[in-house]
Amino acid sequence: MDFCPVLRSDPANPVPYSEDIKVVFTPRKFMTDDQRFAARRPDVITFETPVLTEDVTLAGPIMANLLVSTTGTDADWVVKLIDIFPPDHEDYQETQDHLRMGNYHMMVRSEVMRGRYRNSFEKPEPFVPERPTEVSFKLQDVYHTFKKGHKIQIQIQSSWFPYIDLNPQTFVKNIFDAKEADFQKQTHKIYSSSSIEYTRMK
Numbered sequence: 001m002d003f004c005p006v007l008r009s010d011p012a013n014p015v016p017y018s019e020d021i022k023v024v025f026t027p028r029k030f031m032t033d034d035q036r037f038a039a040r041r042p043d044v045i046t047f048e049t050p051v052l053t054e055d056v057t058l059a060g061p062i063m064a065n066l067l068v069s070t071t072g073t074d075a076d077w078v079v080k081l082i083d084i085f086p087p088d089h090e091d092y093q094e095t096q097d098h099l100r101m102g103n104y105h106m107m108v109r110s111e112v113m114r115g116r117y118r119n120s121f122e123k124p125e126p127f128v129p130e131r132p133t134e135v136s137f138k139l140q141d142v143y144h145t146f147k148k149g150h151k152i153q154i155q156i157q158s159s160w161f162p163y164i165d166l167n168p169q170t171f172v173k174n175i176f177d178a179k180e181a182d183f184q185k186q187t188h189k190i191y192s193s194s195s196i197e198y199t200r201m202k
Contacts, residue, residue, distance in 0.1 A: 126171035
């Protein structure tokens with residue numbers, strides 16, 4: 001079975017939810033924050049289109065249908081929809097001094113599924129190590145136009161700290177009672193039959 005490059009997730013070095021990690025509160029710009037920092041990490045898998053030759057408008061729900069496996073017995077799955085701006089895009093008046101809009105990776109939508117709840121929120125269950133397993137969940141509805149010259153990117157990762165608490169990646173009855181030894185590095189795979197479903201407006 002074909003699969004995409006592996007994702008090696010380490011609870012001791014989680015993917016932060018924002019590059020502005022010095023802040024202790026969720027910044028107002030979080031929902032459209034620049035995701036370049038995440039795309040550069042080895043524990044984030046990215047997929048992107050070629051440069052768009054026409055505007056593309058998505059409207060309605062987005063479904064992430066993942067086929068995954070892990071060397072552990074639990075894992076989180078984070079999916080982000082990204083609008084990549086052209087390299088020569090001009091800055092806006094409100095662009096922060098440390099940012100440039102050229103090649104800006106704007107988060108459009110995002111969601112997380114704690115893998116233990118993939119089949120039921122009432123009856124959590126572990127993964128069987130190395131067994132391909134379906135994990136499907138809905139992102140927030142969208143109404144967004146990706147402009148000509150932009151690219152569409154999907155980022156998939158297994159941590160989003162501290163926005164989402166750390167998953168030990170070892171199945172325990174209650175994560176809040178997890179011991180230090182339960183937090184283990186694990187290797188995850190995203191198989192090529194995974195898909196992102198959306199509605200494109202004409």
